[in-house]
Amino acid sequence: MTIAEEDYLKVILKLELAQEELHARVTTNQVAEVIQTKPSSVTDMLKRLKEKSLVDYIKYKGIKLTGAGRKQALCLIRRHRLWETFLVEKLGLSWKTVHPVAEQLEHVHSDELLERLDEFLGHPAFDPHGEPIPNGEGKLPGCDGELMTTVKAGKNYTFMGIKEPTDTLLSYLDKIKLNIGSIFHVQDVEAYNGSVELEMGGKVCFLTYDVANKLVVKVNEKHENKN
Amino acid sequence: MTIAEEDYLKVILKLELAQEELHARVTTNQVAEVIQTKPSSVTDMLKRLKEKSLVDYIKYKGIKLTGAGRKQALCLIRRHRLWETFLVEKLGLSWKTVHPVAEQLEHVHSDELLERLDEFLGHPAFDPHGEPIPNGEGKLPGCDGELMTTVKAGKNYTFMGIKEPTDTLLSYLDKIKLNIGSIFHVQDVEAYNGSVELEMGGKVCFLTYDVANKLVVKVNEKHENKN
């Protein structure tokens, strides 16, 4: 697998997941747009990926990953997000700067390295941008989490991840010190507009419905009786 | 800088340093041998590197790195050895397995990453194979160290690095638990054959002249009066 091939597979998977209409095929131009290349270059690469049975590509009809292609893509996303976690958690780089570095590190091939890194980081479920890290079997975590808009007043939760992370949202969360892993208590959910009032380490903060609707949380059974 | 270009520069530097006759030019075949490629491929690459002023290459006469080329090569060696140190010290991989992984990691470009990694590792001077790690300015450490054959009985030393590391030597040192950074006391130096007797953590061990002659050590002033 070359670096370019891996990058194409990753982009195709991300486009499949982001697709409006489910099961719609990814198009040549979509890929070209994301990879920042010409559609003709994409066509060339698709032929090669088809040859290797990594994509199901039909001329003029679009692309879909095969099982093998999906597996490769998930592995690459896993490597990317584990490295980002390492760079932020261990080396103290900012989440704003780690992406291009992880974009290179993700292409280092070593199963043992990946296992040890995962262990070293404590098997994280989310990267510093709040994006879920696929596990060794390629399963995405956080499917058992709920959005903060479904939260109940009086209960305790852990902040797990972010649905569609954007730089502005991440900066906002930085500012109000709501970090992944934070445990908080829901004081109130305003019925009128869905805004959420929560308490965290003694401090109170308010989130609008739109923000709460991007945050993945999990009920914290252990802290349930904290009130 | 492509990965191939970087690898060539690194190999050329290593050949220059290992050269018997000082100032002799590195040859096309030497490079081909190490890179495991054909001499004609080396010639092609040398033309490209010359074009970029990274090597001083004269047809049929051999190669020498320019200042810029040497700087690049030292930077690559620095990255390689810092990553090897990380893999062994932090992730717990064996020094026997880290080389091919570092061979990939060394090509990740990020000045900030490199600085932070160096800091995270505590600015190590030697990698897990006992090879010196060039500092940010490309200077090699350990030039102030001495070989263990020049050691004096009754003094304390720190084991700094290895002159020409081989797998068998490293395995031997592993076995007798003589690790880089170890502090030891020289009990005796046998005048007859130059073998060294040293004490380390209560245990005594003997080294032949040939082994001692590969080990770089530094007098440990602070422990001088330990006797």
Added chain:
DNA sequence: AATTATTTTTAGATTAATCTAAATTTATTT
């Protein structure tokens, strides 16, 4: 349904990195 616009593919070129086979230069022996 015909025309126009958009998307996608093909054809032909380019660059880095490699190879094989042949030619050339340098080194070593007779």
Added chain:
DNA sequence: AAATAAATTTAGATTAATCTAAAAATAATT
């Protein structure tokens, strides 16, 4: 000093990855 051997370079091909310009297929409008 020739002749032979070894090292090195050139010539010509190949593959991955990209590009531009032109052709073909599909989609959207009149």
